[in-house]
Amino acid sequence: MGIKVVKFGGSSVADAIQLQKTKEIITADADRKFVIVSAPGKRFDGDTKITDLLYLCKTHIEHNLPYEQLFQVVCDRYRVTEVNLGVTVDLNDEFEAIKAELEKGASADYIASRGEYLNAIVIAAYLGYDFVDAAGLVKFNERGRFLPEETNEALKEELAKHERVVMPGFYGSKPDGSIVTFSRGGSDITGSLVARAVEADVYENWTDVSGLLMADPRIIPDAKPISTISYKELRELSYMGASVLHEDAVFPVRKANIPINIRNTNRPQDPGTMITAEPAKTEQVITGIAGKKDFTVIAIYKTGLSDERGFIRRLAGIFEDYDLPIEHLPNGIDTASVVTSSKLIDGHLDEVLEEIEQQIKPNEVEVIEDMCLIATVGSGMAYRPGTAATLFKALADAGINIRMIDQGSSEMNIIVGVDNKHKDAAIEAIYRAFEE
Ligand code: ASP
Numbered sequence: 001m002g003i004k005v006v007k008f009g010g011s012s013v014a015d016a017i018q019l020q021k022t023k024e025i026i027t028a029d030a031d032r033k034f035v036i037v038s039a040p041g042k043r044f045d046g047d048t049k050i051t052d053l054l055y056l057c058k059t060h061i062e063h064n065l066p067y068e069q070l071f072q073v074v075c076d077r078y079r080v081t082e083v084n085l086g087v088t089v090d091l092n093d094e095f096e097a098i099k100a101e102l103e104k105g106a107s108a109d110y111i112a113s114r115g116e117y118l119n120a121i122v123i124a125a126y127l128g129y130d131f132v133d134a135a136g137l138v139k140f141n142e143r144g145r146f147l148p149e150e151t152n153e154a155l156k157e158e159l160a161k162h163e164r165v166v167m168p169g170f171y172g173s174k175p176d177g178s179i180v181t182f183s184r185g186g187s188d189i190t191g192s193l194v195a196r197a198v199e200a201d202v203y204e205n206w207t208d209v210s211g212l213l214m215a216d217p218r219i220i221p222d223a224k225p226i227s228t229i230s231y232k233e234l235r236e237l238s239y240m241g242a243s244v245l246h247e248d249a250v251f252p253v254r255k256a257n258i259p260i261n262i263r264n265t266n267r268p269q270d271p272g273t274m275i276t277a278e279p280a281k282t283e284q285v286i287t288g289i290a291g292k293k294d295f296t297v298i299a300i301y302k303t304g305l306s307d308e309r310g311f312i313r314r315l316a317g318i319f320e321d322y323d324l325p326i327e328h329l330p331n332g333i334d335t336a337s338v339v340t341s342s343k344l345i346d347g348h349l350d351e352v353l354e355e356i357e358q359q360i361k362p363n364e365v366e367v368i369e370d371m372c373l374i375a376t377v378g379s380g381m382a383y384r385p386g387t388a389a390t391l392f393k394a395l396a397d398a399g400i401n402i403r404m405i406d407q408g409s410s411e412m413n414i415i416v417g418v419d420n421k422h423k424d425a426a427i428e429a430i431y432r433a434f435e436e
Contacts, residue, residue: 002201004031007169007191009207010049012265013119015077016084018043023127025268026207034159034198035166035193037123039115040077043372049172050074050115051184071099071332074302078118078242089125092117109171110179116168116187124166132158132165134190138172140180146172148252149192155197167194188249192260196252204262205245210264211273212244215431219424222432226273226288228280233270233287236377242292250275274381279379285387286434287378288425293420294342295327295369297404300360305334310361312336318355322348327373328406328415337404338415342369368403370420376415376430382411390421391416394433400426 009021009153026032039050053071053074060067075095082089098114117133124131132283137154139147151172159165169187182189188205195203212234213223229237231254238247253260254277263272279287305311312329315336319326328339347351349367356365386405391414393404404417418426 002031005034005195005200006032006204007036010038011208012309014043016039016081038187054111058111087125097263101317109181113171113179116170120166120168129164129166130162132167135173176329185246188246192249192252206263206265210270211262228274228281233377237288237290240292240375242290285380291374291423293372294373296342299337299366300362301364302362314359371417372423375415377413394429399431
């Protein structure tokens, strides 16, 4: 018998109907022993997540506005679920205790965390599993920095005492017991931490999509699902905006070599996407394509640049002084270009150019704004001649000018820079060129 850690996102645990599906999924496989839950999410378009309502309560309190009605809406959602599921947990004491903390000026992290806390209590009762609180086990230091190794030890020790567990995601605590949350979507991280601690065979992350698609379906409506993707490929695509998982959720399981399986609560029959350490051995060249708009390129021309010593250091120093990320740094014999975020350089461009003028003394500097980066990712590209040619030809045929090219030395991705306005057309052209 194996061990599966299953995490259910907000929409999977939004109400009694979703929770019935969740229970069916859990009971269908005896290995699904450790369940991590988010707070109830949206039940329909335009609905409000419990976490957002809780943050709103805090904002009301800070502005001395009445918050009781809002808090009542939160309590009522749990009550309705409880009644519809026929579980008998008396949450009244919990609600009273939370209210008392609110009156005392509890922190935003504490208030937000109660969404997961209450949901885990209800779901544990519904499943007949042990409720184990994340506070005291998911550990942060006094200044609120997350402590991975201490957390791993604490989770290992506590979870060994239980057969079947429901634990709230999203938060942990400091040594003094005060609650600290991860950033939004952080229940994914809790699931990953538990998977590492119990040495799970797989970390199943149940959400409302059947895994990752090869491209954004708003651009490619018939985009194929990705059946397997490596952690590294996922990092490349997530960085470019393809998101299904909190980006910090990869690290704990990656360390322990545990695959993540993204699954759909509304379509449990779909296999979803497997995220693994090693890329899949397939004939497929491309795993996925993603694009991100709004980059600025500063292109520097100087005769003899490549013979100069220390110019990259000086150039990088200027960007560091202005706290600007260098996304890419493609260079040639007498040229060097820096790609950075348009949003972050906004308001500092003239100063940065002035510094470059003084410290690098270039012959010419060109600024290209409104650039979009498109990453074509796939471990299948390595050692396969012709991949870049297919990609560039596809863009040429679509009449799209390439303003920058960068290929990582691992040959796992090719990044091209095109005008912002060509983003969708470029993704479409590349996708179709590699479509089997
Ligand atoms: N409930 C939290 C949020 O809405 C955390 C999570 O769902 O993962 O961000």
